[in-house]
Amino acid sequence: MLRQIALAKPLAASAMKMAPRAMSTATTLPQVHDVPSSKLGGRYTVTLIPGDGIGQETASAVKTIFKAANVPVDWEQFDVSGYTTADDTTFKQSVESLRRNKVGLKGILYTPVSSTGHSSFNVTIRKDLDMYASLVLCKNIPGYPTRHKGVDFAIIRENTEGEYSGLEHQSYPGVVESLKVITRTKSERIARFAFDFALRNGRKKVTCIHKANIMKLADGLFLNTCREVSKEYASSGIKFDDMIVDNASMQLVSKPQQFDVMVMPNLYGNIVSNVGAGLVGGPGIVPGCNIGREYAMFEPGCRHVGKDIQGRNTANPSAMILSSVMMLRHLGLDDHANKIANAIAKTIEAGSARTPDLGGESTTTDFTFAVISNL
Template sequence: MSKNVLVMEGDGIGPEIIREARKVLERVNELDNLDLEFTEAMLGGRAYDKHGHPYPEETREKARAADAILFGSVGGPQWDGKTERHLRPEAGLLDIRSDLDLFANLRPAITFAQLADASPLKPELVAGLDILIVRELTGGIYFGEPRGIRTLENGERQGYNTDVYSESEIRRIGKVAFEAAQKRGKKVCSVDKANVMEVTVLWREVMDELAKDYPDVELTHMYVDNAAMQLVVNPKQFDVIVTGNLFGDILSDEASMLTGSIGMLPSASLNEGNQGFYEPSHGSAPDIAGQNIANPLATIMSAAMMLRYSLGAGAAADRVEAAVSNVLDQGLRTGDIMSEGMTKVSTSEMGDAVVAAL
């Protein structure tokens, strides 16, 4: 049965990087007989310019119908402060996440050995790093009620937020982590603060229960402050990390910096049906848009994640990732990852090289 892939360029460097990722997808589609069908739609600032909304009705319909969505990037200075908050380019991203109930954010922290020198860490600590951080994206303290700023009886103001997770919310993000681990190193580290916070006492309990359904996966627990340390000291000890919205925000950003090459990092957001939204971790880089110099590899790696997590094509995903490693072995580099002795290439040359290496 054919699979429906929605491709959206977005703003800034979006069109250039999506073009290369699509080339790669079309080539593996042929090579592996994946029966992918592609459609297109608009999301973000250019969508607003054309349709008056960053997440137009037409896009919504196509998004709901898609098995997976590949996206470029959103935003740019031409839209800054021009419209109400809910019509800004970034609001389109929030809209589609909530519309499709994309509660699971998958953020890999990968360092290809060929790029390890760019890390702030010593190369031996990060060469070959391959962590997957699974962050709950629609609950926890970023969404919990009650919240606000109130005035106390003594007249002073007090700010408050509520961190809250129910068993079902914890279980569904846990499942994503365990299933991802089955496709990888078969280890899940659940990060909490169960020595202090009750919301994470429940989190830990549910993870322990869930682990019984995945006897092939090893579950460990770690406090968030220790996890922040271990990521710096010995990041390669981790396979899959699963955690709540706030801790996941902090740890996935910390981990991304360890890699030394944000231009290489993909991301995915999944819902319960494994429908997924795939995009590079980096932004829309309006300053270099249209110059054919952006690094398309994070988007190509996002396409590989899409093959693995939403399209059931793990072998094709492996093939794409191997091709990316191959072009790095050839010494090809876009400007952002350039180093001495390597060959500097354009966005499209990099995409062509990955296609050739497939």
């Protein structure tokens, strides 16, 4: 249920004593900092980067719902855009805000495809603040039938290296070399994150996704490191297996129920998260977050700006709202998180306000006010 798609606050001793997953109302994050955000007078200050495309519309939905629910969060908003690169002052200010506040909510920023364009702001933020773990949750929504039932898996991707290392050069005109970097240290770090996540949330299996049959050194190192870490968790009953990424793609669209927790390098995670979103209803409903030792940034799990529907008031804000629910749990505001998550679940299950991506004709505004009516 959507009530489960919400992350809990930093780990406490009691976090290990969770209800069975089917009854759980939250997902617990491993390895996060103890002071999640600036807090003054019982209120939290959070950095808000709406993003490009439909970002302003979905961020507005979050702010409207938070106000209606009396959520004690104050926003530091920065209207960063990947379309305008002449002045990156706003982008730098947003990163400094994240450093201060420790927690942010973010839409997706556009990254140009051309070779002369700037590097991805999305990747830069994650790398600069070492938010090394990306978590995307893919789960069926009650009231919205899809081809597959019983889909419920978590995608964990390493955020800071792999093909996203950004090390490219033209060694000779017409010859470009792009370096894929895999290190044992970061492979071990993300593997431990995946197993800790499974352990704290009643998950039973971790699957490493790789291409070690071809990239024997790079992906071989990632796979072997995951295997070594898995041995430390064998006594906890968590099973471990691995799957080549092309086979995993086929298995996802034919039998997704076999997956529980998936851990993988950066590029594979980007692709697999899009496949996962397609299985359960599309990019408008899949939440996500990026976590490091000091900082946490919450953003839709399927990273599309939605420029084609920008300004039409037809975007589904669920992914952004559910990402904000994950953020509330991270801040320890569980009551507010439960209230909003339940309202979204009721809204979608009732079917009275469905945006076009879910087969309806409701606007973003209609959906937002339907959620508020269900608070």
